[in-house]
Amino acid sequence: MMYREVRESIVDVLRFLEVKGLNYGRAGNVSVRIPEANHVVITPSGFLKSALKPEDLIVIDLNGGLIEGSGKPSVETPMHLTIYRRFSKINAVIHAHAPYTTVLAVVREPIPPLIEEMVLRVGGDVKVTKYAPLGTQELAEEVVKALEGRSAAIIANHGVVAVGKNLQEATEVLELVEKIAQIYIHAKLLGKIETLPQNVVEYLKTLYIKTQNTT
Ligand SMILES: [Zn+2]
Secondary structure: OOOOOHHHHHHHHHHHHHHOOOOOOOOOOEEEEEEEOOOEEEOOOOOHHOOOHHHHHHHEEEOOOOEEEOOOOOHHHHHHHHHHHHHOOOOOOEOOHHHHHHHHHHOOEOOOOOOHHHHHHHOEEEOOOOOOOOOHHHHHHHHHHHOOOOOEEEEOOOOOEEEEHHHHHHHHHHHHHHHHHHHHHHHHHHHOOOOHHHHHHHHHHHHHHHHHHHH
16 A cells, blocks of 8 residues: 555544544545655545545545545545645645634635734735635635635635645644634624734744745
8 A cells, every 4th residue: 555654644634633623524635745756645535534544545646647546536636636736845735624714714704914823834814715616626726826825725615725845734734724713703703803013924924935945
């Protein structure tokens, strides 16, 4: 079986997401790119994600061609592959239906730069895509547009996508965005929101870009 360690790390992340309430049931999908082979290890469609075993994962190439596995790759495979083709340094993609971020997806509200950690690790504000039906190439294109210059995007009426140079980074981004969505919703309930000063956002963004360029 190819890429056993990568498969195990994906299965671990799926359990982590379920335990932390960041994803549930059959929702969500995770993939990791193997840059030296131009292969992608991705979750299959239609399983309880936290019950997946390493051998259930599917290996495809960057055009979606099957390399190894017997199931059907995730319905969001076009989104994963479009992200990898567009962003050469991204090697992990997580899509989840995290509840607070999905609240913002439903009201189609982007998250402004609220806390410093958000700019340092996500790259600034988090945008909401234009609506596109699940699993379509149109959705994939909208996600890539919303991800430009940042590590996460809210998918309209759907959920969230987080990316990283590796799976650990993408997982941390996903968890952080959900925390920030929670903070944002609660802060809005209390009244007026003060975002970070623009010069601070610009400075922190330069630090974010540096981390993105280290390999
Ligand atoms: Zn979804």
